[in-house]
Amino acid sequence: MAKEEAHPFAFHVSGPRKISSPNWRDLISSSWKDGNYKRTVIACFIQAVYLLELDRQESKTEENALAPKWWKPFKYKLAQTLTDERDGSIFGALLEWDRSAALADFILMRPRGAPRAVLALRGTLLKSPTIRRDIEDDLRFLAWESLKGSVRFTGALEALKLAVDRYGSCNVCIAGHSLGAGISLQVGKALAKQGIFVETHLFNPPSVSLAMSLRNIGEKAGFVWNRFKSMLPSSSEAQTNGEEEEKTASGRGKVCAELKNWVPHLYVNNSDYICCYYTDPSGTAENHVSTSNASQGNVAAKLFVMSKGKQxxxxxxxxxxxxxxxxxxxxALHNSKLINSQLKSLYTLPPPNPPQGKPQ
Structure with missing residues (x-):
């Protein structure tokens, strides 16, 4: 037991130090209204998803599992696990407010700002049982700048829709790290296009600019790149159903004012080459859609940048x-070229007569 308690991923070993569990005082002034507290707890929920998969791989029991310790202190419970049908791995989890656990500590109601449910998605795990499917989706995003057509995108979208139906969009949020952040961004964007706005938190989201850079390194590399893309699964579906639809929509010039309600939160580190392109302020006028919607005066995305220096x-x-x-x-308050690109299609009206017959 002592050996288990000393596990490097145990909550008391590597979890946050200066953070408290909810208590009766939260009925008066909720900790969830503090952005630092919310970021910390949601990051812990994503860590729990990584550990759900590691617990599964190591056949841990309920008594010695690591994952539950990362949600129980905050009065949440596991409502659903999202499993990749291709390899049986856990890539996401829906965590719900645990009213019974809260009442046991005399917390009579859910603190203001605390979501009823959080859908958390992990990133890549470099372990043999999961690495193949994780890397497959990483490469899909690198090649096509889209995860539509992915088993995990579909599963996450369905789970989030069910949570919204049950609790309402204002009581649910989605969050992810790395590859999970890429899925979360696209799932959140897919719902926003339907007029459903879900709070979205993205930790180290992958930059599509990695693909842009590779495709610009020369004719020979371009040939290799195209050969590589042809080897990836569901390429036509991802490109046709995802990016071509967005390009068509972005050709429209009118702003859809209602979509100002969706404001994803991005957490990036300039020393992380996977997500650092989100801080690139450069961009051309014709491709420019400001991170603040100038005509409405509303922020389109909140970009938080780690400022520790080189790491x-x-x-x-x-x-x-x-x-x-x-x-x-x-x-970061400056305009971001990459956020502009990601959110551009949201701020334009869709074509008046969309093509029929394409599966969604």
Missing amino acids: KFLEAHGLEQWWSDDIELQL
Whole structure:
């Protein structure tokens, strides 16, 4: 038992130090209204998803499982696990407010700002049982700048829709790290296009600019790139159903004012080459859609940048940094070329007569 308690991923070993569980005082002034608290707890929920899969791989029992310790202190419970049907791995989890656990500690109601449910999605696990499918989706995103057509995108979208139907969009949020952040962004964007706005938190989201850079390195590399793309599964579906639809929509010039309600939160580190392109302020006028919607005066995305200075990649891409005691964040107010690209189709009306017969 002592050996188990000393596990490096145990909550009391690597979890946040200066954070408290909800208590009766939250009925008066909720900790969830503090952005730092919310970021910390949601990052812990994503860590729990990583550990759900590791617990599964190591055949841990309810008594010695690591994952539950990452949601129980905050009065949440596991409502659903999202499993990749291709390899049986757990890639996501729906966590719900645990009213019974809260009442046991004299918390009579859910604190203001605390979501009824959080859909958390993990990133890539470099372990043999999961690495193949994780890397497959990483490469899909790198090649097609889309995860539509992915088993995990479909599963996450269905789970989030069910949670919204049950609790309402204002009581649900989606969050992810790395590959999970890429899925979360696209799932949140897919719902926003339907007029359903879900709070979205993205930790170290992958930059599509990695693909852009590779495709611009020359004719020979371009040939290799196209050959590589042809080897990936569901390429036509991902490109046709996803990006061509967005390009058509982005050709329209009218702003859809209602979509200002969706404001994803992005947490990036400049030393992380996977997500650092989100801080690139450059862009051309014809492709420019401001991170603040100028005509409406509303923020389109909140970009939080780690300001520790240069770090090693593994530290800069890690999830643990987002609940560290000495975290230093800056809210980036400049326009981001990559956020503009990601959100461009949201702020234009769809074509008046969409093509029929294409599966959604």
